[in-house]
Amino acid sequence: MGEQLRRILEEHQGRYVSGEEIGRRLGASRAAVWKKVQALRRRGFGIEGARGAGYRLLGRPDRIEKGELISRLSPASMWNSFHLFPVTDSTNIRAAHLAEAGAPHGTVLCADTQTGGRGRLGRRWESPPGVNLYVSLLVRPPIDPREAPRLTLVTAVALAEAVEEAAGIPAALKWPNDLYLHGKKAAGILAEMSADPDRLRHVVIGVGLNVNADREDFPAGLRSKATSLKRETGRSHLRVEVLARFLARFEEAYATYLSGGLAALLPRWNRRCLLSGRRLLLRHGEQESRGTAVRVDEEGALVFRPEGTGAMRRIHSGEILAFER
Numbered sequence: 001m002g003e004q005l006r007r008i009l010e011e012h013q014g015r016y017v018s019g020e021e022i023g024r025r026l027g028a029s030r031a032a033v034w035k036k037v038q039a040l041r042r043r044g045f046g047i048e049g050a051r052g053a054g055y056r057l058l059g060r061p062d063r064i065e066k067g068e069l070i071s072r073l074s075p076a077s078m079w080n081s082f083h084l085f086p087v088t089d090s091t092n093i094r095a096a097h098l099a100e101a102g103a104p105h106g107t108v109l110c111a112d113t114q115t116g117g118r119g120r121l122g123r124r125w126e127s128p129p130g131v132n133l134y135v136s137l138l139v140r141p142p143i144d145p146r147e148a149p150r151l152t153l154v155t156a157v158a159l160a161e162a163v164e165e166a167a168g169i170p171a172a173l174k175w176p177n178d179l180y181l182h183g184k185k186a187a188g189i190l191a192e193m194s195a196d197p198d199r200l201r202h203v204v205i206g207v208g209l210n211v212n213a214d215r216e217d218f219p220a221g222l223r224s225k226a227t228s229l230k231r232e233t234g235r236s237h238l239r240v241e242v243l244a245r246f247l248a249r250f251e252e253a254y255a256t257y258l259s260g261g262l263a264a265l266l267p268r269w270n271r272r273c274l275l276s277g278r279r280l281l282l283r284h285g286e287q288e289s290r291g292t293a294v295r296v297d298e299e300g301a302l303v304f305r306p307e308g309t310g311a312m313r314r315i316h317s318g319e320i321l322a323f324e325r
């Protein structure tokens with residue numbers, strides 16, 4: 001409801017549009033236009049009406065609503081089911097429950113805040129309300145369960161491209177699941193799968209992206225390490241717009257991965273690889289090693305040259321404990 005009117009007002013970027021023009025574009029009478037204006041105002045949009053000049057948009061809420069999100073996606077998109085929560089424990093937990101109950105491939109969950117946002121290995125994801133994106137995607141890909149971790153890298157490429165489009169600044173990817181802006185973490189990905197021994201049932205891909213969080217929105221211990229689009233660009237970003245861009249980018253990257261494998265996306269990953277050429281301390285299994293990262297390969301492994309040897313190693317799963325800045 002009202003998405004066409006919203007689009008017309010937004011196109012004019014704060015300038016007046018005559019009631020006549022709006023009516024013509026909507027195929028609606030003046031009275032019907034006025035009703036739609038009232039409806040948008042009730043959703044929190046600041047719309048000024050002036051006799052003779054028409055209507056103009058003064059401001060709008062940064063809230064994610066289903067109708068607007070859908071109107072920003074292509075009608076043929078893979079996303080077909082949307083669950084928006086003002087508050088939830090963790091969108092990944094909600095998504096796993098929905099998946100078990102039979103929710104379709106292409107389900108999107110999004111919360112305004114999370115009380116139990118999760119990172120990897122039982123860590124916490126800080127989820128202050130009203131400012132960021134906390135999203136889970138439910139997919140049922142026709143791939144071997146052993147390949148599921150590669151979806152983290154597919155997601156990272158899509159997220160980096162969406163962030164660059166929305167914010168106009170370069171994003172760097174830290175293997176395997178972090179997105180950095182100007183040297184600080186702005187997003188993390190947590191992919192969790194459910195599989196029978198030989199068959200993947202579903203994958204839940206959780207994405208936490210700091211959009212408009214200010215320094216004070218993070219706990220003290222995180223303030224120098226975490227950042228947001230707003231902190232790096234000096235302006236606010238509309239969360240629904242960033243989310244729609246990410247969903248569109250994900251759809252393309254996912255299709256590219258299914259048809260061409262990770263190899264088809266690797267140049268887009270490695271171009272943004274934060275660790276390439278840097279010395280780092282890595283934990284893999286029970287072991288810790290120092291060495292230099294080289295690149296990420298077509299299986300999603302980190303190619304790594306341990307200190308003091310010439311032989312390369314391929315790390316399939318691990319944790320970067322520290323890296324040279």
Ligand code: BT5
Pocket residue numbers: 089090091092093114116117118119120121123124125126127133134135136177178185186187188189190206207208209210222225226227
């Ligand atoms: C991640 O874990 O980076 C994956 C985060 C995934 C969060 C999303 S939100 C939607 C969905 N629902 C969930 O419950 N989770 C997913 P990891 O690599 O383990 O990083 C966690 C570490 O990042 C923490 O220990 C902190 O140091 C740091 N951190 C926590 N919250 C942060 C934030 N908002 N921004 C930047 N860094 C943060």
